[in-house]
Amino acid sequence: MTFLIIGILLFLVSLGLSRSEEPARRFASTARSIGIAIAMVGIFTSCIIQIDAGHIGVKKLFGKVQKDVLSSGLHFINPLLEIEKMDVKTQNYTMSGVHDEGLKTGDDAIRVLTADGLEVTIDLSVLYHVITNDAPMLLQETGTDYEDKIVRPITRTRIRDNAVYYDAVALYSTKRDEFQQRIFKSIESDFKQRGLLLENLLVRNITLPQSVKATIEQKINAEQDAQKMQFVLQKEKQEAERKRVEAQGIADYQRIISESLTDRQLQYESIKAQLEIAKSQNAKVIIMGKGNTPVILDSKNQ
Template sequence: MFIAIIGIIILIAGMVIKGSPTPNARYAGVIKIVGIVIVVLGLFSSSVKVIEQGKIGVQSLFGKVQPDILESGLHIIDPVVDVTIFDARTQNYTMSAQTTEGQKPGDDAIRVLSSDGLEVTIDITVLYRLIPSKTPFLLQNIGPDYIDNIVRPVSRTAIRDNAVAFEAVSLYSTKRAEFQARIQKTIATAFAKNGMELQSLLVRNISLPASVKASIESKINAEQEAQKMQFVLQKEKQEAERKRIEAQGIADYQKILSTGLSDKQLQYETIKAQKEIALSPNAKVIILGNGKGAPIILGKD
């Protein structure tokens, strides 16, 4: 539209020059033609609007927002209409203690008080998208700066309001999932009222005070030592049981030998041993006794 306004100015200038007695009056016709061409080009360029992929256009005529939206593609519109572009894709907003992670420079983590009065630092990432059909409402009631007006304050307030229902240690450990579910529900409700859809809420980090961290670490170390001692005691019990079974086996074996072997069986075992010695490839001279003593074996050099 700006180009068309310039063309109108040039056209008016040509008409003024034509009516003046100056020598430049002969150029008035050319100036008017140039002005008309510029006006036409300006009106044409203002009437054609290209919406990029993943974007949405919202029209407003003299400050009044139009209900129809412009989706991605080529559109012919009223040249006097103003078009505000919104991003229709999934967006994320991070608030973190790390100075290079969030949209705001510096430490932007959320510091809250738990039910036991301790200060807890929380880092989160909010994943959301604009509802296309609600973007006219968003422009009319909130404006294009919906991140600072809705996303940021609603998220921080929801986290603070829900954190007071939990103890600090519970937020850090057992109640973390429940806490995340509660703040996600709160934020989703607030976003829906303002033409936005919460897709996911990520609680990226929960930091406890240094004194609480030290207490938790001491407790964990003590539990690990107790588990280690239980393992050692269990191992010692198993070893003692093994030795007891082994000793019982030896005792049973000796009892069987002492009660089950007769003189005839011992004599039979002696003869078997002598036979094996006699069949040995080594040359030996065997002098057998009377069966009451061991045989005399003479090696042959």
Template sequence: MFLIVLGVLIVIVGFAVSKQDNQVAAYGNIVKIVGVLMVVIGGLTSMFKVVDAGEVGVKTIFGKVDNDVLYSGLNVINPIAVVTPFDVKTQNYTMSGVTDEGSKAGDDALRVLSADGLEVVIDLSVLFRVKGSSAPMILKNIGTDYLAKIVRPIARTAIRDNAVAYDAVALYSSKRDEFQSRIFSTIEKAFNSRGLELQSLLIRNITLPASVKASIESKINAEQDAQKMTFVLQKERQEAERKRVEAQGIADYQKILSTGLSDKQLQYEAILTQREIATSPNTKIIIMGNGKGTPIILGDK
């Protein structure tokens, strides 16, 4: 485009030089030829436009947006058209409370009020892409700064509007997935009507007020202590049951001994024991009683 404009100016200068009555007029035709060549070269180079991979181009002629989209590759266009590129790859817009971590410098986390009136701080990432076919509409109605005009305000508004339906603790724990799904539906609907496609929504972190966090930690510690005590009581009950079974076994054994052994059986067992002692090489003298007492054994040790 620049060469075309420059060539036209040179041609005009050539005509002006040709009208002179001095020797300079002889160079007018040369100037006009140079200008025409620059116009031709500029036109040829401006007719071919390469659109990079992952992008689309939107043509504008004297401020009027053309609805035809240029896709990646080599395209032949009107030489005087201006092409505005749009990135159609997945883009990430992060709003974080950590400095230099989000898309905007500084603390950019969202501070919202929950249903119980507590302030909750939320870090969020929005993954989206520009619909290629909607690029002309975006350029016409929004412009190229759709991050600041569409993505950021819609995401922040959707979070604030949905957070008021949940208590702070529910947002942090049991209702987190449900909260994220509601935000996704709200943002997706708003994006679709503006030529953007929402691909994913990630709640990266939810920070509760210090007092609420301390209360939750205290509750968790109490639950852990209760679980520990339950374990100790269960162990004690098992130990008591073990001792009861052991005592019952001893009692049963003693009962069997007191009722199941007769005098003759005891005498027979004593005879067997004495026989083993008598045959032992360490035994020297055995003094037997009358059968009722215990024998006296005299040995070398």
């Protein structure tokens, strides 16, 4: 467009020079030729436009948005058209409490009130993209700053609206997936009406109040202590059972032995023991008395 304007201006200047006196009239033909050449270059470059991959071109003619869009590639267009290039790739909008992690500087986490009246802080990432066929509507009704006008306010509002149905602890633990699916459905509907497609909604972190954290930690510690004590009691029961079985085995052994022993068996065992003593170097003579108890003379005392 710039070349076209310059060419037209040179052409007009050449017309003025043609009506002037010498020697300026001599440059009129040259200026006319240069002006026409530059205008032609301007027309040619204005008719050709390249759309990069992952982008589309929305056409505007004198401020009015056209319904059809240009896909990626090289296009020959009306030189009077103004092309607004829009990104249709997946975009990530993060709201985080960590400094410089989200798109806004500083703490940009979402603070919500739960059903039990506690304030919970949520870090969230929104994955979405512009719907190609709805891009002209989006540009006309919202503009190119749709992140600040649609993505951010709708997401934060829907999260606050749905968080009131959950207790803080449930939102942090058992109901987290359910909460994420619920806000996804509500945000998806709002986005689609405005020309955006919600791909995914990632609840990155849920931070509970410090008092609730302390209570949860105490509960976990108590449960761990109870499990530990249960293990100790189970171990003691197993040890008591082992000792009972061992005692029962000893008692059964003694009962069997006592039932099987006779006087002759005892006399035989006594003789075997005396023979072993007689073989010992410490005993010299064994004198059998009339009773059941032998008299052993030690050779060291002779």
